Amino acid sequence: MKIVFATNNPNKLKEIKALVPDKIKIVSLIDIGCTEDIPETGDTLEDNAFQKANYVKDHYGYDCFADDTGLEVDALNGNPGVYSARYAGPNRNAEANMGKILSELDGNNHRKANFRTAIALILNGNKHLFEGKVEGEISTEKLGEKGFGYDPIFVPKNEKRSFAQMTLQEKGEVSHRGKAVKKLIEYLNHL
Ligand code: IMP
Numbered sequence: 001m002k003i004v005f006a007t008n009n010p011n012k013l014k015e016i017k018a019l020v021p022d023k024i025k026i027v028s029l030i031d032i033g034c035t036e037d038i039p040e041t042g043d044t045l046e047d048n049a050f051q052k053a054n055y056v057k058d059h060y061g062y063d064c065f066a067d068d069t070g071l072e073v074d075a076l077n078g079n080p081g082v083y084s085a086r087y088a089g090p091n092r093n094a095e096a097n098m099g100k101i102l103s104e105l106d107g108n109n110h111r112k113a114n115f116r117t118a119i120a121l122i123l124n125g126n127k128h129l130f131e132g133k134v135e136g137e138i139s140t141e142k143l144g145e146k147g148f149g150y151d152p153i154f155v156p157k158n159e160k161r162s163f164a165q166m167t168l169q170e171k172g173e174v175s176h177r178g179k180a181v182k183k184l185i186e187y188l189n190h191l
Contacts, residue, residue: 001025001188003123004032006052006066011148012177018168019181024188032060045070045082046129049120057122065121065184069176071150073138074112076104084150098153101138111137115154115176119184128187132179147171 002025005016013028020026029035038055042048045068052066070081080087080097088096105111114135121128135157142152144164151163156174163171172178 001191002027003188004029004056004060004062004064006038006056006064008035009148012067015168015172015175015177016181019172019178020185021189024185029056032056032062034060040068040085042068043082045116045118046120046131048082049118049129050127053120053122053127063123065119067117067119067177067180069115069117069149071101071154072114072116073101073105075108075110076101094149098142098150101150102141102153105138111139113138113154115150117176117180119180121184121187130180130183130187132176132181132183134174134176134179 001023005013005026005028007013008029013026017026034056038052040048040051042051048068049066052068053064056062056064056066068082070084072078072081080101084097085092088100112135114133116133117131119130121130136159137155139153139155139162142164143155143162144152146166147164153162155162163175
């Protein structure tokens with residue numbers, strides 16, 4: 001089975017390819033010639049995931065899935081949430097985004113947070129939603145070099161290491177995206 005993953009984020013692609021069995025071939029937006037920025041103007045992760053998946057289906061005709069992820073920090077009333085990518089400004093800079101959260105939580109012991117992923121699948125004219133969530137804490141400094149986005153400042157529950165200190169496999173076993181992808185794969189495997 002061949003299916004489009006509506007992303008051009010090489011890190012997400014790597015993560016998902018590591019979780020999906022070989023019989024499901026994942027192709028990215030570049031592979032189908034889609035290089036434009038797909039609008040993400042929804043108020044929720046679910047809306048944005050469907051907006052991206054619908055865009056690919058409408059403009060390119062392929063069955064596809066799209067994900068949207070948000071980091072929800074308790075002490076910031078669930079922010080940045082759906083605005084995670086542009087939290088520190090329009091240029092989606094991961095260092096600036098992490099810096100903003102670290103300074104907002106400076107001196108605050110209440111550091112609980114979670115990552116949440118929504119995956120929207122459009123297949124044979126039907127729509128499906130898969131979700132994954134991981135709880136954890138925001139560290140007081142950046143830890144580790146691996147991963148992407150907010151990984152260096154997120155320490156999942158029952159761990160001392162941040163996501164950026166884990167291998168792809170270790171992160172995938174507990175992560176928001178890993179959990180949502182497992183549900184997606186279970187669904188695809190039963191078709
Ligand atoms: P989006 O899902 O690509 O829109 O991502 C929203 C924001 O969350 C971006 O700033 C990403 O870098 C960040 N992000 C998405 N997934 C992860 C992850 O697995 N770890 C850390 N940051 C992530």
